[in-house]
Amino acid sequence: MKSKYWREGEPFVWGSGAALALILLLILTLLVVIFKNGLGVFWVSPLSHLEMQDGSKLMGEVVQSSVMSMRDEPRSQLKIANRDLYSLDFKWVSDKDIKQVTYPQDAILIERQEYGNFVGFLSSVTLLNQPSLPSGEYATLLAGLDDLKANMPELEAVKSQISDLNYRVESLDHKLAKLRFRGEEQGDDFQQLTMQKELLQTEFQTLVTTLNVLQARLMQNTARFTDASGTMLTIPLSAMVRVYKPNNLSFFAKVSLYLQKTRELFFDEPRESNTEGGLFPAIFGTVLLIIIMAIFSFPLGVIAGVYLREYARDGFMVRLVRIAVNNLAGIPSIVYGIFGLAFFIYGIGSSIDQIFFPAQLPAPTFGTGGILWASLTLGLLTIPVVIVSTEEALGAIPGGLRESSYALGATKFQTLTRILIPLASPGIMTGFILAMARAAGEVAPLMITGVVKLAPSLALDGQYPFFHLNRKFMHLGFHIYDIGFQSPNVEAAKPMVFVTTLLLIGIVIALASTAIFMRNRMKKKFAIAD
Amino acid sequence: MNKKLLKRNKFYDKLAHYVITIGGVAVILSVVAILVLIVRVSLPLFQPPTSEIVDHKITVTEPLAVIGLDDYQENVFTIDQKGVLSVFSLQGQETVPPVDLGINHDAHIIFTSRSRTEYSLLWDDGRLSVVGISFRPVFNAEGTRSIEPQIAMQGEYASLPTGSPLLQSFFATSVDEDAPGTVRVNLHQDNSVSIFRTSISESLFGDVEETDESFVIPAYFETISALALSEDGRQLYAGTGGGTLLHWDISAAPVLEDTVPAFKQPITALGMVFGSQSLAVGTADGSLTTWMGVRDSDQSTTKKLRRIHTLTSHDSPVVAILPSRRDKSLLSWSAKGELHLDHMTSERNLYNFALGSVSLASLNDRGKGLIALTATGVQLLKLHNPHPEVSFKTLFGKVWYENYDSPEYAWQSSSGSDDFEPKFSITPLLFGTIKGTIYAMLFALPLAIFGAVYVSQFAPPHLQQIIKPTVEVMASVPSVVIGFLIALMLAPFIETHLVALILCFLLVPLCFVGFLFLWHYGQRFKAIHEMKSGFEFLLVLPVILGGVLLSYYVSPFVENQFFAGNFTQYMFENIGATYDQRNCIIIAFGLGFCVIPLIFSISEDALSNVPSGLRHASLALGASRWQTAWRVVLPSASPGIFAGSMIGLGRAVGETMIILMATGNTPIMDWSIFNGMRTLSANIAVEIPEAPVDGTLYRVLFLCAVLLFGMTFIVNTGAELIRDRLRKKYAQY
Amino acid sequence: MKNDNRNAIIAIEDSIVQVRDLNLFYGTSQALFNLNFDIPRNKVTALIGPSGCGKSTFIRCINRMNDLVDSVNINGSIQLDQQDIFDKSVDVIDLRRKIGMVFQKSNPFPKSIYENVIYGLRIGGVTEKPVLEEAAEVSLKRSALWDEVKDRLHDSAMGLSGGQMQRLCIARAIAVSPDIILMDEPCSALDPRSTAHIEELIRELNGEYTIIIVTHNMQQASRVSDLTAFLYEGELIEFGKTTDLFTVPVKKATEDYITGRFG
Helix, strand or coil: CHHHHHHCCHHHHHHHHHHHHHHHHHHHHHHHHHHHHHHHCCCCCCCEEEEECCCCEEEEEEEEECCCCCCCCCEEEEECCCHHHHCCCEEEEEHHHEEEEECCCCCEEEEECCCCCEEEEEEEEECCCCCCCCCCHHHHHHHHHHHHHHHHHHHHHHHHHHHHHHHHHHHHHHHHHHHHHHCCCCCHHHHHHHHHHHHHHHHHHHHHHHHHHHHHHHHCCEEEEECCCCCEEEEEHHHEEEEECHHHCCHHHHHHHHHHHHHHHHHCCEECCCCEECCHHHHHHHHHHHHHHHHHHHHHHHHHHHHHHHHCCCCHHHHHHHHHHHHHHHCCHHHHHHHHHHHHHHHHHHHHHHHHCHHHCCCCCCCCCCHHHHHHHHHHHHHHHHHHHHHHHHHCCCHHHHHHHHHCCCCHHHHHHHHHHHHHHHHHHHHHHHHHHHHHHCCHHHHHHCECCCCCCCCECCCCCCECCCCCECCHHHHHHHHHHHCCCHHHHHHHHHHHHHHHHHHHHHHHHHHHHHHHHHHHHHHHHC | CCHHHHHHHHHHHHHHHHHHHHHHHHHHHHHHHHHHHHHHHHHHHHCCCEEEECCCCCCCCCCEEEEEECCCCCEEEEEECCCEEEEEECCCCEEEEEEECCCCCCCCEEEEEEECCEEEEEECCCCEEEEEEEEEEEECCCCCEEEEEEEEEEEEECCCCCCCCEEEEEEEECCCCCCCEEEEEEEECCCCEEEEEEEEEECCCCCEEEEEEEEEECCCCCCEEEEEECCCCCEEEEEECCCCEEEEECCCCCEEEEEECCCCCCEEEEEECCCCCEEEEEECCCCEEEEEEEECCCCCCCEEEEEEEEECCCCCCEEEEEECCCCCEEEEEECCCEEEEEECCCCEEEEEEECCCEEEEEECCCCCEEEEEECCEEEEEEEECCCCCCCHHHHHCCECCCCCCCCECCEECCCCCCCCCCEECCHHHHHHHHHHHHHHHHHHHHHHHHHHHHHHHHCCHHHHHHHHHHHHHHCCCCHHHHHHHHHHHHHHHHHHCHHHHHHHHHHHHHHHHHHHHHHHHHCCCHHHHCCCCCCHHHHHHHHHHHHHHHHHHHHHHHHHHHCCCCHHHHHHHHCCCCCCCCCHHHHHHHHHHHHHHHHHHHHHHHHHCCCHHHHHHHHHCCCCHHHHHHHHHHHHHHHHHHHHHHHHHHHHHHCCHHHHHHCCCCCCCCCCCCCCCCCHHHHHHHHHHHCCCCCHHHHHHHHHHHHHHHHHHHHHHHHHHHHHHHHHHHHCC | CCCCCHHHCCCCCCEEEEEEEEEEEECCEEEEEEEEEEEECCCEEEEECCCCCCHHHHHHHHCCHHHHCCCEEEEEEEEECCEECCCCCCCHHHHHHHEEEECCCCCCCCCEHHHHHHHHHHHCCCCCHHHHHHHHHHHHHHCCCHHHHHHHCCCEHHHCCHHHHHHHHHHHHHHCCCCEEEEECCCCCCCHHHHHHHHHHHHHHECCEEEEEECCCHHHHHHHCCEEEEEECCEEEEEEEHHHHHHCCCCHHHHHHHCCCCC
């Protein structure tokens, strides 16, 4: 009985079932970890006020309670914030040292431009041109912040004027350098440009003065706070991003805060060396990167796929080429990166600099990493994906359709555009989407070809000539690497890493699922047509 | 029929034909181009050095004591034996008026030595002059560059009041900011050596105080034929006519550290290799070797001189050895006028010129120009050897580097100092690549293949249609995400729960087997017996989870009971194994997760493409579902599964971000699963931002890329050929 | 025995296609040997023979579909209206517009019925809507499909039945008004009812178009054709009036084949 059971191999079936179960378990764990941590970041959690056995007081959110393990005592990790006061954001507290835990209603949390969050209690508000409101200090603070917000456009306008001027001065400098390079320093043009530059510089000075006055005025609106242990701290209102009382929020207020923060994530600039604030430049960079990549790689990939399937004569050569394409798909991305560096940046880029921008040398214009070169490198990397799926899609079309089209007197090109491409389009689209998913997630080659942790300006903006393909850019994937591994305070950066990860994996999985769904549907369609 | 239109159609067709053909061929060529380009960048590493003779009009009339060439190879300077310093352009014009360095116009220079940019000239009346000669570019108002000599008299030392007359004299300045000072070492005719040291100390109040010390090393019983002083003036080496190498530490009172009677020949020349860590020794039979202090055992603190590198021999006694001031190259010439340039680390003989007779020679500081005074006059050579430190042996073999106790495979591309000996061994990187890949495949292969077998053979079709796409979607999870999760979440977790992990490997299979037995005996019950098959994996899931949780809860107890409460500590004390937080276990998980979907998906395709006729035939013969899968389906699909595994392997070999994030990136060679490593791909990512274009590091990194390309090329081509054959084989069904 | 096929040329007053000394090679293996015969205008000519005898290969020579196969080499000539179709000056696109073709497996394009019919006109550059609509209606009526599809012209052609699809393919071929229609076993994938439909259609078209039909069904050949050619192993064994060939075959091989001794 037993020997039959073993001979029939039933246990091995269970064993292979276990292998599958493990794979699914891994996938599930990955998704659960990312979604749980990523989605929870923006949800307001209560502030615990701890009174310790030794009389000291702490306040912060409990981030995690310790793992059950026999050698450690139970302990909790508290995010005590106030980096400017304690220099540490987190603190482990042994549970047995805690005397009492309370959740004070008036505990206040301030998201700041610098030094991370502040956690404490409000004591007083000083507003320059506004009296304290009778309804209390907190209301006064909120009113002051509203007022500040109303003033912000003015400030922003000045700032954008300044950056505009900066750009103009810079481009004048380029022109001057070009003239100097040609040796036309005595020419009228040169004089005129110098005058223009001086004019701009005076304008610049006035604007800076205005800005300073504005900022100084804003700095005078301040509020005083105490932390859990009673230390006083004065924070200018202009340094505050958001103020709320986490222990005194209704469910709807929490939802609204959650949505606000999500909005900030998508549309705002990062703060605090990328560990807080929004992801807008990174999202923008990623999308632009994919678009430029698509412009280069999709047409070429489709052409190559069409060539292989419809034009090339079948034989040794085509077999060789197929192997080459499959190899291309298997080359490690870092090799593409180093190729991009040598070929695009040091090869083509440097030549462009020498021919078109000799005046700026030795400062490189195109001879350094930039979004164009990174896109081209990614384009090369994704071409095989497009080629293979184009070929597969064309190959799946029954040969009879081609024959009947030719028999009706259609040229090859007509057959291609009227019959084959429309039929293959779902398959080709699948290839496009898979290529985009791959490009969105690839980081290693970008690190060599121009991704940066903080790009000062976007590659597409309102300044002539609008597209600045030589500029460096930010990328979601690199953002994860950067803030997770290069930032000075990894623990404090974790929530942001998780949010970025969730966003990236969301994009990639959505793309890949669409592609695979389309592919499977196409397979079925042709399976019936056969 | 519209003729014009037909013509236009045909024109478009032709045009499209050309465009598509050109486009297609271009894409294909680009594959080749990638390979060609990265090979081309790395190729100069292996190109032999070249040189060209530079024409010039410099003639020398007086006998010379020193000859030299500036970095720009535009000026030649000479000091004749009467002490007149002249600077010539290559056209033979004197660019600055000659400077007379002597005081006593009757005196002649009898010996010269060099330390950094300082030349010390020993006069026959016993005086020593130290003169600094350097060149720097100057731009005039028009922006044209000219090279201006900088001549500075560093010091003038009177002849010694007592003692036997001098033969040789060396001078060195300390570069140690805490102990500034100068050292002068003299070799006397009576074979004794005298040392004069001036130390400059600054008191707290800023008073500068000079203290002078002098020592005499009594005459050694063999004639001292050559001396060498380290650039910091702390180590003194001597070679004797009897073939003995002597080493004194003269940082304080001279201490004879080493006496090495290793040569059967008289030592004829000594020279410090750039950086003053190694000593080059030339002998009367023309042999050229380098020596270095090495600890003879791990415990000892003293270092003994040992021969490290043997360079190409000369045909006659070595006359002089001069170090390059750029790298570890050595310029040496023999009595018969053979001039060699050798690189110490790579032991490569870069140049071998037969110049008849050489009286003086010098390399410029950049090592790209060589000047020699021969019987026929001044010879000027332009050298092109950008990568002297690279040879096949330094890339792949064990090399004995400075400060190492034995030959090693080492990768260390840069350091803070100029005189650093770069270590470009690719072997530890290859090792790391292979190690990471092996562990990852050990984890991924069984899971992926058996998972695929289950899905394609045993799972009901509607489950297949859910599971397969799910796993396929996972293939697109960016590696940076996996890297982040395993490095920042998994690694710290495993570090604290290592015992639990190890227990898992024991308890999970145990739980599984226990469950199987229970299940087997449960067959008697109708409810269990009649359960639909195909959902086994769902039943197993809680069993595995149970095993994991059990290990988790039991581990603290086990750790306290058997491993003194701390397993990693216990492991270190008892086996000597260290535990890195970012280690191969983590990598196996990460890389495994990355390749499982790939292998799974290709294997599943291969398995489900096996014609169902085969399966049905086997089942009809009464084989069980496992027997059918194992004996019929799996063998038929094995080429496909193999191809999938190869493609997974190729991916694991080239994966960068996971390795970069989840290992310590230390290039060590250790099979321990508890240590990290550095792979070829991560090495490129780590080092390329720092690599100067076209430098040795840059090219070596491209060589790494070529190797990676090669490895994945072989793996992928193999896989593709197998798949191609498989396709043909099943085309007939 | 590579016998002389000259005797296969029977007197045809008005021939449209003249095949002379046609040899065809797939790489090194020869598939057609020295074919010589004339095909009459506006009649139905059937090609019969066991599978692999070269029937399909031959008719694919007439509209040069074999050009699409790399390894094919042809010598000899096929004259269409006194013009050798293998001549360099002949444009293959023009040629195919003059010669329609219906394949063994019906293969309508995955477009609407209407678009299928006018595909040939569209790629020929006809854009006027009334012209296209009229052509579609005429062709569909000719191919006896109009009544069945007139209310769903813009539905996908993939929704038609097998027989309807094949008739649609015939309509598609007729729409460009070809001189010749080649049919490569048009009924082999159809049920008997649909086959009857197609055969009826062929009889209706007889007299208006030159139709060359390949079939391995001798009954079908005898039902629809005026002349029949019997091919065996790449050679033309016998060619003559259908009634003659099926009643009094000259050659032994023909007799063996039609009486079912082989094939």
